[in-house]
Amino acid sequence: MDVAHSDTYEELDLEAAVEQAKSSQGISYVLTDRQKGAIYSVLKGNDTFVNLPTGYGKSMVYQLVPQCVDFMKLKQGHKESASVAVVISPLVSLMRDQVKTLRQRNVTAGYVTDVLKQPVEMALLRQGKLSIVFASPETLLGPLGRELLTSSVYQHNLCGIFVDEGHCVAKWGFKSGKLDAFRKSYSCIAEVRSLVPSTVPMTALTATASPEVKKTILQSLGMSNVNTIQVSPERTNIKYSVTSTLAKDPDSQFHWLFRDIQEHRKQTPKLIIFCQTHRQCRELHAAFEDNLGEDLIFHIAMYHSCTEEQRKEKVMEDFTKAGSFIRVLIATVAFGMGVHVEELYNVLHYGPARDVDDYFQETGRIGRDGKQSYATLLNDKCDCSSDSCNADVTKGWLAKHLMRPSASTETPQHFHPQMRTVTDSQRVELQQKVEAYRDSLLQGQEDAMYSGIDMTSGISVSLISTIVQNCHLICSYEDLLKYPFFNDTDAKEIWNVITETLGTEFSSDIVCDTDSDSESDDSVEDEQSQHSSEDIVSRPVLSSNSSSSSD
Incomplete structure (x- = not known):
């Protein structure tokens, strides 16, 4: 383990290790300086905080590190090894999507939860034959996780612990007001460090973290002497808007979308409608069913934490691919973090997200290929009588930080x-x-x-x-x-x-x-800084990007 991380590594050695790992996975594109900087930091054994926008490629950090460590060990004259990275992930859907992507690149990867334990995969897991292991914090802190981490295989080969979607530590791990912690295990992840060698670095990765959230993450995970790799979460290819309607029922609010689906069917631009509760999802899906009928309702799907696992898999498999049969997905935050969806350029919030961090996570599903995309917040589903109204907070933040003149609203200052x-x-x-x-x-x-x-x-x-x-x-x-x-x-x-x-x-x-x-x-x-929420374009937009260029 000690030979895997060293502050004395030459920059050329680190670069060679990254290029070797990329080559073995068939990755031809050039990594950004921040991606490489995060990987180098982990390889040197540093605790690292990675705060990069959605779609930036944060996952490359833990996807390449095990093979980089193996390359460095061989270069130092040690026998062939099989380094393992443990990735703590919040959602089974995200684990499944990541494992599928990695296996397509011939990377041995798998995931395990307290519910999903396949015999073959469990054997590979215990033998250390999976170079990247995804697990929920509940599983990792439970009997199975403790058994794995304290085994001789993991004590010798573990090269890093990575907390993907690290903002969940602050959002889900602690009590909020009168509400108990949503997932208490997220506040206990630091216990893992007592089970593994002290030389194993901890890395937290997230797209959204305010200074307060970052402080909570670092303290909770017991991270020290932290290297921070970060840029603004702003995605310049996304246009944000806030709108409201006179109508208060879904039949009237979404008449425009019903019409588009009836006219274009499978050619309707993909759209995710994010709801805040299961009840909103069910009510909205019922409205689509009433207005579209049996012939077209199959283009609509619903996804939340209580959706059956088999149904989740089918929805995920279809909706994430290009040319999907499902064109509109009505979902909660259960569908989101880290999942890459092909040809998705539109997201609509049916009521405000809990806070700006969550809003950025959910809008981060769109435009991951860099093409022009549109995020619309429909704030009809909100009681704005409170001074802390989520919709007003979100609108105010957007107006202050993101409502800059864009390519479509300003006189361009270039040739x-x-x-x-x-x-x-x-x-x-x-x-x-x-x-x-x-x-x-x-x-x-x-x-x-x-x-x-x-x-x-x-x-x-x-x-x-x-x-x-x-x-x-x-x-x-x-x-x-x-x-x-x-x-x-x-x-x-x-x-x-x-x-x-x-x-x-x-x-x-x-x-x-x-x-x-x-x-x-x-x-x-x-x-x-002087824009008000009324400056935001007040209309829902669906973009197919069929012929528009990427800005």
Whole structure:
């Protein structure tokens, strides 16, 4: 064990170890400096706190470390070894997803819980034949976990303990007000350190941790002399919005989505609707069933902690792959942390998350490939009479920290190959024509008007205003697709309106004054702190990313 970690490792040796581990797993892309920095820190035997955004690739740290340690041991002249990393994970769905990914890369990995104990896997587990072992804190602190960690195999080969989704330590491990701890075992993980050699480092990984949460995590896990690897949790490819409707029942609130599913079926852009309770999930699923009928309800699925394990597996297997049959998933936080879903660019919160950290975790499921994505908070399902209303807290935080001018709302401060000349009268005419098109979408939709014009039509007042304001920069259909349209049909129709009104004549090779860029950055920073929650675009957006580019 002692030979596995050393402060005297040369940087070149560490880099060679990482490249060897990547090669053996068929990983061709270049790791970021922060990913490598976290791996190097663990290999040197340091306790490490990894705070990187969702989709950043935090899991690469524990996925590569065992093979890196084996490489370093061989380089030091020791006989071939089989290092083991133990990963404490909060959800079976996350463990299952990680194990599936690792096995596809020929990594020996497995997971165990107090309920799921397969005979073959248990034998491999006890023999130390699995290089990465996932377990819940309850299992690891129970009889089986203690048996494994104190066995000679693990005493000799354990190269690190990794607490994935480390914010769960603070969120779930302690009493909150009058509520007992959700999962008390999370506050007891430090006990594991008394069972393993003192040279085994502890690593906590999370996408979201306020200073208070970080302090709680480090203290609870007994981490000392900690190396911190972190960046802001902000995901620049996600547009955040908060909206509300006049309607208070799901039938009216989601009429726009029912219509889209009826029209597009399996081509409907994927969407997760996060609910805060099982009851909300059931009520919402019942509304979809009533409005879609037997022929279409199969495109909708529900996922929460009480969903049967077999059903969870089927939902996870289908929804996470490209071209999935399930297009809308109604879920609680039970579906989320760390799970990678292909072609997912939309998430809607049916009421606010418990806090901003949870909100970022749940919105972190979208746009993991870097493409433009949309997170909408529907705050109708909230009693905002309290000063500590979750929706108001979340809106205020978003307005202060994330509601910066984006590619679709500001005059870009970089090179524009084309720009058109637009008169004030043309802007007025354009706005009138676009509003007329939106009004045409409302015909025959009187019953759905309780949802509000924005939700029923899918084209918000804010969107129209933004397009009119920036129409001099919209010189191609691709330019228009950078704006948050509900579907391609609306985008095409509005593009026709733009060309009909403004023509197709452009000025070329226009370059903005780069000398003023640095000053404008500072002014944007000042404006951000003054944004109110009303500045946030108030409309639900579903993006298929069928032809839009990744910003």
